[in-house]
Amino acid sequence: MKRISVQKRIIFAVIFTIVMLINCSGITLHAATWDNLETIVVGVPTDRCPMLYENQNSNITGIGVDLLRLAAADAGYNIIFKPIGDMTLKQALDDEEFDLVMPLGSAIKSEQGKSSITSEALLQTPMTLLTLNNKELPKLKNTKVGMLSSQAGIAESIRNLYLGLEIVLFDNLEDAVDALYKNKVDALLNNSYVWSYVLQKPAYSKLYIHPTVMITMDFKAGTLDTPEKHEMIERLNRSIRRLTASQKQAIILEHTTKKLYKYNVYDYLYQYSIFFISLVIITLLVLLYVRQLRRAKKIAEEASKAKSDFLASMSHEIRTPINVIMGIGELISREATDTKMKQYAYSINSSANSLLCLINDVLDFSKMEAGKLKIRSDQYNLSNLISDVEIMIKSRAESKGLVYLVNVNEDTPDELIGDEIRIKQVLINLLTNSVKYTKEGTVTLSIDYEKDGNEEVILHISVKDTGIGMKQEEISKLFVAFERLDEDKNKTIEGTGLGMSIVKHILDAMESTLEVESVYGEGSEFKFAIKQRVFNWKRIGSVDSEERELKITDNKYTPVFFAPDVRLLSVDDTEMNLKVIEGLLEPTKIHIDSVLSAKAALKNMKEIKYDILLIDHRMPEMDGIELIKKIRKDNSNINRESVCIALTANVVEGARDMYIKAGFDDYMEKPVKVRKLEEMLIKHLPKDKVLMADKYIIFSPNKH
Numbered sequence: 001m002k003r004i005s006v007q008k009r010i011i012f013a014v015i016f017t018i019v020m021l022i023n024c025s026g027i028t029l030h031a032a033t034w035d036n037l038e039t040i041v042v043g044v045p046t047d048r049c050p051m052l053y054e055n056q057n058s059n060i061t062g063i064g065v066d067l068l069r070l071a072a073a074d075a076g077y078n079i080i081f082k083p084i085g086d087m088t089l090k091q092a093l094d095d096e097e098f099d100l101v102m103p104l105g106s107a108i109k110s111e112q113g114k115s116s117i118t119s120e121a122l123l124q125t126p127m128t129l130l131t132l133n134n135k136e137l138p139k140l141k142n143t144k145v146g147m148l149s150s151q152a153g154i155a156e157s158i159r160n161l162y163l164g165l166e167i168v169l170f171d172n173l174e175d176a177v178d179a180l181y182k183n184k185v186d187a188l189l190n191n192s193y194v195w196s197y198v199l200q201k202p203a204y205s206k207l208y209i210h211p212t213v214m215i216t217m218d219f220k221a222g223t224l225d226t227p228e229k230h231e232m233i234e235r236l237n238r239s240i241r242r243l244t245a246s247q248k249q250a251i252i253l254e255h256t257t258k259k260l261y262k263y264n265v266y267d268y269l270y271q272y273s274i275f276f277i278s279l280v281i282i283t284l285l286v287l288l289y290v291r292q293l294r295r296a297k298k299i300a301e302e303a304s305k306a307k308s309d310f311l312a313s314m315s316h317e318i319r320t321p322i323n324v325i326m327g328i329g330e331l332i333s334r335e336a337t338d339t340k341m342k343q344y345a346y347s348i349n350s351s352a353n354s355l356l357c358l359i360n361d362v363l364d365f366s367k368m369e370a371g372k373l374k375i376r377s378d379q380y381n382l383s384n385l386i387s388d389v390e391i392m393i394k395s396r397a398e399s400k401g402l403v404y405l406v407n408v409n410e411d412t413p414d415e416l417i418g419d420e421i422r423i424k425q426v427l428i429n430l431l432t433n434s435v436k437y438t439k440e441g442t443v444t445l446s447i448d449y450e451k452d453g454n455e456e457v458i459l460h461i462s463v464k465d466t467g468i469g470m471k472q473e474e475i476s477k478l479f480v481a482f483e484r485l486d487e488d489k490n491k492t493i494e495g496t497g498l499g500m501s502i503v504k505h506i507l508d509a510m511e512s513t514l515e516v517e518s519v520y521g522e523g524s525e526f527k528f529a530i531k532q533r534v535f536n537w538k539r540i541g542s543v544d545s546e547e548r549e550l551k552i553t554d555n556k557y558t559p560v561f562f563a564p565d566v567r568l569l570s571v572d573d574t575e576m577n578l579k580v581i582e583g584l585l586e587p588t589k590i591h592i593d594s595v596l597s598a599k600a601a602l603k604n605m606k607e608i609k610y611d612i613l614l615i616d617h618r619m620p621e622m623d624g625i626e627l628i629k630k631i632r633k634d635n636s637n638i639n640r641e642s643v644c645i646a647l648t649a650n651v652v653e654g655a656r657d658m659y660i661k662a663g664f665d666d667y668m669e670k671p672v673k674v675r676k677l678e679e680m681l682i683k684h685l686p687k688d689k690v691l692m693a694d695k696y697i698i699f700s701p702n703k704h
Contacts, residue, residue, distance in 0.1 A: 037076060037077060037078040038076070038077055038078065039077070039078045039079070039080060040072060040077045040078070040079045040080070040099045040100060040232070041080050041081075041082060041097060041098055041099050041100075042068065042079060042080065042081050042082070042098065042099065042100045042101065042102060042221065043081075043082055043083070043084040043087075043092045043095065043097070043098035043100070043101045044060060044064070044065070044081055044082070044083065044084060044101070044102055044103075045083070045084055045089075045148075045150040046060060046083045047148070047150070047172060047173060048062070048103075048148075048150075048190075048191075048194055049062065049194065049197045049260055050062055050063055050193055050194070050196070050197050050255035050256055050258070050260055051063050051064045051103065051125070051191065051193055051194060051219070052064050052065060052102075052103070053260070054083070060081040060082070060083065061255075062255060063123065063193060063251055063252055063255050063256075064102060064103055064122060064123065064219055065081055066251045066254075066255075067122040067123060067219075067243065067248065067251055068102065068122055068221055068236075070239075070243065070247065070251075071122065071236055071239040071240045071242075071243060072236065072239070074239035074242060075235040075236050075238065075239040076235070077232075077235070077236075082097070082098070084098075084101065084150075086171075088111070088149060088150055088152050088153075089101055089103075089104060089108070089150060089152065089153050089222075090108065090109070090110050090111040090152060090153065091110075091111045093108075093110035093111070093114070093116055093222065093223070093224055094110045094111050094112045094114065094224075098223075099223060099229075099232070100119075100221045100222065100223050100232075101221070101222055101223065102122075102219070102220060102221040102222065103217075103219045103220065103221075104116070104118050104153060104220045104221065104222040105153065105154050105157055105217040105218050105219075105220065106118060106153075106157065106218065106220075107222065107225075108153040108156070108222075110224065114224050114225070115224070115225040116222045116223060116224055116225055117222065117223060117224075117225045117229065117230065117233055118218075118220040118221065118222040118233070119220050119221045119222070119233050119236050119237055119240060120220070120236075120237045120240045120241065121218035121219060121220050121240075122219050122220065122221070122240060122243070123218075123219040123248060123252075124216050124217070124218055124219065125191035125192065125193060125216065125217050125219050126191060126192045126213040126216050127154075127158075127189055127190065127191055127192075127213065127214050127215045127216070127217055128189075128190075128191070128192050128195060128209055128210055128211070128212070128213055128214065129145070129187040129188070129189055129209075129210040129212070129214060130180070130187060130188040130189075130190070130195055130198070130207050130208070130209055130210070131180075131186070131187045131188075131207070131208050131210060132180055132181065132206055132207060132208070133206050133208065134208040135186070135187075135208070137186060137187060137210070140162050140164070140165050141162070141163065141164030141165060142164070143165060143166070143186045143187060144166045144167075144168060144184075144185045144186050144187075145158075145165060145166065145167050145168070145185060145186065145187050145188065145189045146167075146168050146169075146170055146176045146179055146180065146184075146185040146187070146188045146189070147167055147168070147169055147170070147176075147188070147189050147190070148169065148170060148171075148172070148173065148176065148190070149169045149170065149171055151169075151190075152169065154217060155167045155169065157215070157217075158189065158214070158215065161215060162214070167189075168184070168185055173198065176188050177198075177204060177207070180207075187210075189214065191217065192209065192213075193252070193255075193256060195209050196256055197256075197260055200259065200260070221236070317649075318649075319649035319651070319669075319670045319671060322670075322671050323577060323580060323649065323670040323671040323672060324574075324576040324577060324580055325348060325671075326348075326671040326672075327577075327579075327580030327581075327583065327584060327671070327672065328348075328580065328583075329348035330557075330583075330584065330674060331580075331583045331584070332348070333557070334557045334587075374509075375419045375422060375506075375509050375510055376418075376419045376421070376422075377417055377418060377419065377533070378417065378418070378419070378420065379415065379416075379417050379535050380415075380416060380417075380418065380420035381414055381415055381416075382412065382413070382414050382415075382416055382447075382540055383414050383540050383543060385420055385423065385424055385427075386406060386408065386445075386447070386543055388424060389424060389427050389428060389431065389445070390404070390406065392428055392431075392432075393428065393431045393432065393435065393443070396432070396435050397435050397443050400435065400438070400439070401440065402435065402438055402440070402441065402442065402443055403441070403442045403443075404442075404443050404444075404445075405442055405443070405444040405445070406444075406445050406446075406543055407444060407445070407446040407447070408446075408447045408448075408540060408543045409447065409448045409449060409540075410539060410540060410541050410542060411449075411539050411540075412447060412448070412449045412457075412459075412539065412540045413449070413457060413534045413536065413537050413538065413539060413540065414536070414538055414539065414540040414541075415534070415535040415536035415538060416457075416532045416533065416534060416535060417532065417533040417534070417535050418530070418532040418533065419510070422506050422509075422510070423530070425502070425506060426503050426506050426507065426528075427445065427461070427463070429500065429502060429503050430463040430503060430526050431443060431445060431463055433500065434463055434464075434465035434467060434524070434526075435465075437465070437467040437468050437524075438465045438466055438467030438468070438523075439467070439468070440466070441465070441466030441467075441523070442464075442465070442466055443463070443464075443465045443466075444462075444463070444464045444465070445461075445462070445463055446461070446462040446463075446464070447459060447460070447461050447462075448460045452531060455533055455534055456531055456532065456533050456534060457531070457532055457534055458529050458530070458531050458532075459529065459530050459531075459532055460527070460529050461527070461528055461529070461530070462525060462526070462527045463525070463526045463527075464523065464524070464525040464526075465523050465524055465525075466522070466523040467523050467524060468520075468521065468523075469518045469519050469520040469521050469522050469523050469524050470516075470518040470520060470524060471520050472518075472520075475516050475518065478500050478516065507528055507530075510530050511531075512528050512529060512530045513528065514526055514527070514528045515527045515528065557587070557674075558587070558693060559587040559588045559678065559693055560675070560678045560679075560682065560692065560693055561588060561678065561681075561682055561690050561691060561692050561693055562588055562589050562690075562691045562693065563588055563589065563590050563681075563685060563689050563690050563691065564589040564590070564591070565689045566590045566591065566611045566612070566685055566686075566689050566690075567590075567591050567593070567608060567609070567610045567611055568585070568590050568591065568592045568593070568610060568611065568612050568613070568614065569592075569593050569594075569595070569601060569604060569605070569608075569610045569612075569613045569614070569639075570582070570592055570593070570594045570595070570614045570647075571594075571595055571597075571598065571600075571601045571613065571614065571615045571616060571619075571624070571627070572594075572596070572614075572616040572619070572647075573596055573597060573616065573618075573619040573620060574616075575596065577616070577670075578594040578596070579594075580672065581594070581614060581647075581672070582594060584672065584674045584677065585677070585681075588678070588681075590681075593608070593610075597619060597620070597621065597622070598619055598621065598622035598623070598624070598626065598627040598630075599621065599622060601613075601615070601627060602627070602630065602631075605631070605637055605638065605639040606637075606638075609638045609639060609642070610639055610642050611642065611643070611685060611686065611689065612642065612643045612644075612645065612681065612684060612685060613631075613639065613642055613643065613644045613645065614645050614647045615627060615628065615644055615645070615646060615647065615664075616646075616647060616648055617646060617648040617649075617650050617659075618648070618649075618650070624646060624648065625659075625662045628644055628646075628662055628663040628664055629662065629663060631644065631663075632663045643665045643666075643684040643685075644663065644664050644665055645664060645665060645666045645667070645668060645680065645684070646659040646664045646666070646667045646668070647668050647670065647672065648667075648668075648669065648670060649669065649670040650669075651669045655667065655669075665684060666680060666683075666684065668680055
C-alpha cells in the first residue's frame with residue numbers, strides 16, 4: 001500500500017510539472033506574439049454615440065469600435081483608436097497619424113483629392129429622418145435636411161441618390177437639433193442607432209423618428225489607396241468576413257440597451273419641469289398666503305390695538321366718574337351719623353363697586369383673549385377676602401329675599417400667599433351668577449382645606465344655590481363668552497355673559513378646574529380647588545356674619561396717620577377728582593394744593609417745594625407723562641427729586657411698568673381706596689413728617 005502511494009505521488013508530480021511547463025510556454029509565446037503584433041492607429045469622430053463615443057473613462061468605444069477591434073485582433077493587428085477632433089473624414093484621410101479612418105460608406109476622395117480604398121462593411125446602418133412632433137414632410141426634393149459636418153462623405157452619396165434634396169451641415173448634434181426646433185431645417189438625417197441615443201435626452205422628447213429608411217449605409221474603415229494599405233485592408237477583410245451575425249448582434253445590443261446619455265442639470269429640470277413648475281407655483285401660493293397672513297395679522301394687530309385703546313379709553317372715562325361716586329360715598333359715610341344715611345352711602349359704594357366689577361370683567365376678558373392674564377403671589381388674609389366678597393354679594397341677595405350663607409372650616413389658615421384679587425373675582429362671578437338665577441332660597445359659600453406638605457394647603461371652595469338649575473346639554477355652553485343659557489326663560493336676567501368664561505380662564509391659569517353639578521329646576525353647585533402657600537398657620541376662627549354686618553354699618557373712619565407738615569400737589573383736569581382727594585386726605589391734616597392742568601402744576605412748582613405729587617395721566621394740552629418728563633429733566637425745578645405718584649384710571653396690562661419707566665415713583669389706580677392711598681403715602685413720605693395714629697396723643701391745630 002505504501003509502495004502504491006509513492007508511485008501515485010510521483011505520477012502526479014510529473015503531470016503537474018508538464019502542465020506548468022506547457023502553461024508557462026503558452027503564456028510566454030502569447031506575450032511574445034502580442035509584443036510582435038503590428039499596431040494600427042484608427043481615427044474616428046467621437047460624437048456618434050452609440051456607434052463611436054468616449055465612455056466615462058475617456059476610452060473610445062462603441063458598436064463600430066468593438067466590431068473593428070474584434071476583426072483586427074483576428075487579423076493579427078494591435079489597434080488603437082484616436083479622435084479626429086474637428087477634422088472631417090476627408091481631412092483625416094490625409095493625416096499621416098492615422099492608418100485608417102472610419103466610418104466611411106464608400107471610397108471617397110480625400111481633402112487633397114487622393115483616392116481611397118475601404119474595407120468590407122462591418123455593419124449596415126439604416127439612415128432615417130428625425131422630425132419635430134411627427135411632422136409630415138414634403139417631397140424630398142423640396143426638403144431641407146440637416147446632417148453633421150463629419151458626415152460630409154455620406155452627404156455626397158445622399159445628394160446623388162436624392163436629387164434636389166438640400167443638405168445643411170452642422171458642427172455638432174446640438175446645433176442641428178436647435179436648427180430643427182427653429183424650423184431652419186425640415187428634418188435631420190443620421191443612422192437609427194444614433195437616434196436611439198439622441199432620444200434619451202429629456203428635452204428631445206418631441207422628436208420623432210420616421211420609420212422609412214432613406215438609405216442603408218455600409219459602416220466601413222478606409223485609408224488612402226497605396227500598395228501597403230491594400231495588404232492591410234485585405235487582411236482585415238478576411239477577418240470581417242468571419243464575423244458572425246450573432247457576434248454583431250451581441251455588440252449592437254450591448255451599446256443600444258445601455259443608458260448612455262448622461263443627464264445634466266438642465267435635463268433634470270426639463271424632465272421634472274412639471275414638478276418644478278408645481279413647486280414654484282406652490283411656493284408662490286405659499287408666499288402669497290404668508291403675505292395675506294401677515295396682512296391679516298397686521299390688520300388683527302391694528303384691530304387689537306384699536307380695541308385696547310378703546311378699552312383703555314372706556315376704562316378711563318368710566319372709572320373717573322366712579323372714582324367721584326365712590327369718593328363722595330366714602331365722605332358721606334364718614335360724616336353721616338344716621339344709620340339710614342350710612343346705609344345709603346354703603347349702597348352707593350356697593351353699586352359703584354358693581355359697576356367697577358363689570359368694567360374689570362371686560363378688561364380682564366380682553367387680557368385673557370390676548371393670553372396676557374398673570375397670576376400674582378402676594379400675602380393676603382382669607383378672612384378679609386371673605387368679608388370683601390360678602391360686602392359685594394349680601395345686599396344683592398337680600399334685595400331678592402335670598403339668604404346668603406358662609407360656611408368656613410375654622411381651622412383653615414388665615415394668612416396665605418396667592419392672587420387674592422383673582423380668587424375674589426372668581427367668587428364674586430360665581431356668587432353673582434347664583435344670585436341672578438335664584439328666585440328663592442339660599443346662596444351658600446363654603447370653604448374647606450387640606451394640608452399639602454409643610455408650606456401649602458389646598459382650598460376646597462364651593463358655591464351652591466337653590467336656583468333654576470341647568471339642563472345637562474346646557475352645561476357645555478356655560479363657559480362660552482356672551483352665551484346666555486335658556487335665553488327665552490332668562491331674558492329678563494341682566495348680565496354680559498362674560499362671568500363664567502372669565503372664571504374658567506382664571507382657574508385655568510391657576511391650574512384648577514371648575515366642576516359643575518346641576519339639577520334643572522332645583523339648583524346648582526360650582527366647586528373648585530386651588531393650591532395656596534401658607535404665610536402663617538394661624539387659624540381663621542369664626543367668621544361671624546353679624547359682626548361683619550355691624551362692621552359695614554358702624555365702621556367709623558379714623559386716619560392711619562397725621563402729617564400736618566407735608567405739602568402735597570394734586571394735579572387732575574377734573575375738579576371733582578381733586579375734591580375727592582382733598583376730602584379723603586383732610587383728616588390726615590396734609591396741606592393740599594389742587595390744580596386743573598399740567599401748566600398750572602409747573603407754575604406752582606417754581607415757588608413751592610412739595611413732598612409728594614399726585615398726577616393724573618390723561619389731561620388736555622400736556623398729559624401726566626409729558627409733565628413728569630419736564631419735571632425730571634429740569635435741573636432748576638426744586639421739585640425735580642420729589643416723589644411723583646401716577647394717580648390714573650388707566651389700568652390696562654403693563655400700565656404700572658409704563659409709568660415707572662416714564663419717571664414716576666409709584667402708581668395708583670382709580671377709583672381711589674382711602675386705605676391704599678394712606679399706605680402709599682406712608683411708604684413715600686419722609687418718616688420725620690409722619691405721625692402714626694396709634695402714637696398720636698395731642699394734636700394742635702396751630703401746628704398746621
